[in-house]
Amino acid sequence: MGRLIRSRATALAVLGMALIALVGAGLLMHSPGEFEIQSPAREAGFVAIVVAAGGAYLGAVLLVRAGPPLPCGSLAAVLAVAAAMRVLTFAAPPMLSSDLFRYVWDGRVQAAGINPYLHVPAAPELNFLRDPEIYPKINRAEEAPTIYPPVAQGIFALVVRVWPTIWGVKAAMLAFDALAIGVALALLGAARLPLERVLIYAWHPLPVWEFAGNGHIDAAALAFTALALLAAARLRPALAGAALGAAILCKLLPAAVAPALWRRWNWRAPLACVAVAAAGYALYAPGAGWRVLGYLPGYTAEEGLANGNGTFLLRALAVLMPLPRWAGLAYGASVLVGLLALAAWVALRAPLPADPAARAWLVCRDAGWLAGATMAALSPHYPWYLAWLALPACVALLPSALWLTTSAVLLYLDPYHDRLVWPVLVWTPYLVLLARDLRGRRPVSRAALAAEGG
Numbered sequence: 001m002g003r004l005i006r007s008r009a010t011a012l013a014v015l016g017m018a019l020i021a022l023v024g025a026g027l028l029m030h031s032p033g034e035f036e037i038q039s040p041a042r043e044a045g046f047v048a049i050v051v052a053a054g055g056a057y058l059g060a061v062l063l064v065r066a067g068p069p070l071p072c073g074s075l076a077a078v079l080a081v082a083a084a085m086r087v088l089t090f091a092a093p094p095m096l097s098s099d100l101f102r103y104v105w106d107g108r109v110q111a112a113g114i115n116p117y118l119h120v121p122a123a124p125e126l127n128f129l130r131d132p133e134i135y136p137k138i139n140r141a142e143e144a145p146t147i148y149p150p151v152a153q154g155i156f157a158l159v160v161r162v163w164p165t166i167w168g169v170k171a172a173m174l175a176f177d178a179l180a181i182g183v184a185l186a187l188l189g190a191a192r193l194p195l196e197r198v199l200i201y202a203w204h205p206l207p208v209w210e211f212a213g214n215g216h217i218d219a220a221a222l223a224f225t226a227l228a229l230l231a232a233a234r235l236r237p238a239l240a241g242a243a244l245g246a247a248i249l250c251k252l253l254p255a256a257v258a259p260a261l262w263r264r265w266n267w268r269a270p271l272a273c274v275a276v277a278a279a280g281y282a283l284y285a286p287g288a289g290w291r292v293l294g295y296l297p298g299y300t301a302e303e304g305l306a307n308g309n310g311t312f313l314l315r316a317l318a319v320l321m322p323l324p325r326w327a328g329l330a331y332g333a334s335v336l337v338g339l340l341a342l343a344a345w346v347a348l349r350a351p352l353p354a355d356p357a358a359r360a361w362l363v364c365r366d367a368g369w370l371a372g373a374t375m376a377a378l379s380p381h382y383p384w385y386l387a388w389l390a391l392p393a394c395v396a397l398l399p400s401a402l403w404l405t406t407s408a409v410l411l412y413l414d415p416y417h418d419r420l421v422w423p424v425l426v427w428t429p430y431l432v433l434l435a436r437d438l439r440g441r442r443p444v445s446r447a448a449l450a451a452e453g454g
Contacts, residue, residue, distance in 0.1 A: 008063055009071050015060045016081035019203060022053040023085045026209070030095050037095050046095070047412050053205045054406035060203055064196045065397065075195045082181065082202035089213030090174055093166075096412065097384070100169040100215040101137040106146050106153060107160030108134070116146050116153055117288040134166075140295075147295040150280035151224075151249035152217045166215065173219040177211040180219070183226035184394045190233050190360035191395045200394045206405055210384035221250035222388045225257065229367055229392065232261040232269070233360035235352070241269035245276025252296075253385065256339075256374035259347035260366035266351075305378065312379035312427040319420055335377040342373055342438075365396035372400055372434050379427055383408035400433035 029046040031038040037046060064070065094100060106116045108129055119125050121141040135141070148156070159168045184198050201207065211219035224247035231240035240261045247254035261269045285292045304310020309318075314331055317323060346366045352359045371389055380386065386408045389401040407426045414422040 006071070009074060012060060012063050012070065012074065013077060015056045015063070016077065016203070018056045019053055019060075019205075020081060020084050020088070022049055022056065023088045023208060025049050026053070027088060027092050027095075030092060036098060043412060047409055050205050050209070050409040054409065057203050057205060058402065058406060061200055061397075061402065064194065064199060069194060070196050075198075078196050078199045078202060079181075082199070082208075085203070085208045086174060086177070086212035089208055090170055092213065094170075094214045096209065097214045097216065097382075098137050098139050099217075100166050101134050102139065102146065103148075103152075103156045103169045103215070103217065104134050104160060104164065104166055105129075105138050106148065107156035107158075108164065110153065110157040111160050111164075115284060115286075115288050116156075117284060117291045117294050118145075120145050144295040144298060145291065147299055148217060149249040149252065149294075150284050150292075151246050152220065152251070153284065154280075155217070155220055155250070170212065170215040173215045173217070174212045176219040176223040177207055179223040180207075180226045180391055183223070183230050184391055186230050187226070187233065187360055187364060187395050190230070190356055191364075192357040193395060197394050200397065201390045204387070204390045204405060206383060206387040206390065206408065210387055214384070216384045217250055218384050218387060221247045221254055222391060223247075224250060225254045225367075225388060226391055228254075228257070228261055229363050232352075233356070233363045235359075237261065237266055237269040238272045241272030241274075242276050244269070245273040245280070248273070249277060249280040253371075253374065253388070257367040257370045259343040260363055260370055262347050263351050264348050303381065310379075310381070311377070312423050316420060316424065339373060339377060342370065346370060361396050364392035364394075365398075368392040368396055368398045368401055369438060372398065372404070372437070375404065376427075376431055376434055379423070381411060383411050398433075398437045400430055400437045403433050404430045 026046055026049045029037060029042045029049065031042060037043045102121075105121055109116045109119075109126065112129060114126070120143060121135065121138050129135070146153070155172060156169075159172045162168060163171060181198060181202050184201050185195055188195050188197055207219070207222075210216050224243050228240045228243035228247060231237075231243055244254060244258060244261060258270070258273065281292055299305075309315070309328055311331065314323065314327060317327075346369070352362060368389065371392070375386060375389065386405050390405050393401045404426065407429070410422045410426050413419075
């Protein structure tokens with residue numbers, strides 16, 4: 001038994017070193033002097049490297065989930081590898097997205113005392129804020145006002161007052177990423193599962209590249225969502241609702257997991273969530289009115305979410321057959337009914353279990369189901385939208401979440417689903433696995449938790 005434990009620890013160390021090396025190799029795909037990968041060949045090379053990293057990551061997940069416990073010190077090694085990967089990507093310029101330039105711009109607008117929802121960056125009223133470093137790299141500067149909700153705007157404003165560069169944004173998102181890892185450890189402790197399982201999130205390539213590397217606000221949304229899950233597991237519904245409200249005001253997607261935090265007749269969580277959301281929008285609504293929604297309506301139309309034409313299923317069907325005009329409406333109605341049915345089934349069950357371990361597992365599993373079903377319905381085009389699925393998987397591991405988050409890197413090759421082969425490779429297996437996960441519902445028990453912990 002001792003030899004088996006040592007061999008598992010050695011294999012885990014080798015995989016950790018391989019992941020660090022692959023991060024370094026990925027950084028070599030950066031085009032010198034540019035803030036994004038500019039060459040299709042470099043982009044393909046980067047994707048191949050991250051696919052290889054995904055394979056090493058999945059091997060590490062199997063090691064921590066099966067077999068006897070790892071030796072003392074394994075958690076420190078897991079955290080050290082996670083830190084090393086993040087240091088490398090943090091130190092490099094953003095390679096995959098220019099979003100953080102918009103974050104700095106929004107913070108700069110607020111520092112000048114202007115509501116960020118009032119003007120597009122190219123507006124004459126903001127001429128005095130333009131510079132050669134940030135402004136030229138803002139996407140959609142001529143037509144798109146900011147899309148980011150109030151808590152995200154508060155973060156941007158704070159960052160600009162402390163460190164008014166893209167490195168300040170990266171540092172802030174790295175801090176939120178670290179907070180998410182800390183909360184994942186607390187959730188694992190509550191579920192009485194091995195703490196080394198935190199690598200299911202901490203070693204995942206998506207957070208490493210998208211949060212520490214490209215500074216996406218999704219890191220803050222994920223951290224607040226994790227806090228909401230932990231508060232729900234500890235039977236603190238008001239705190240859970242407030243944290244979820246903050247997550248939603250960073251990025252709207254975390255609203256999908258709200259039913260996992262609520263049980264019938266307990267209204268403290270939804271009331272706290274609504275109160276936080278209302279307070280956030282009240283800070284920015286004066287002078288902006290309905291413009292406080294920013295570019296959200298335009299973005300939903302641009303991404304094909306308003307009519308369903310940007311979703312994977314409809315795009316795939318359109319290749320096989322002509323679709324009627326009402327196909328998007330029918331798809332939207334079907335998705336809405338399905339998601340509401342799943343939400344009701346989760347929220348309207350009996351109260352959460354008295355056993356803290358079972359409670360933590362159930363909250364994370366339900367959150368994984370709800371988030372996964374929402375992602376299946378929306379089929380977003382950008383990999384960083386999917387990174388948040390990895391955190392509840394630390395406690396309640398869903399094969400569908402592992403597949404989607406590790407294969408999502410293929411979407412870099414075709415973010416708009418123009419070449420259907422890449423989204424087919426990502427979404428088709430995911431839909432099959434998600435259906436299997438949802439069909440495999442079972443009551444939570446100590447035996448189930450023991451099996452989950454290996």
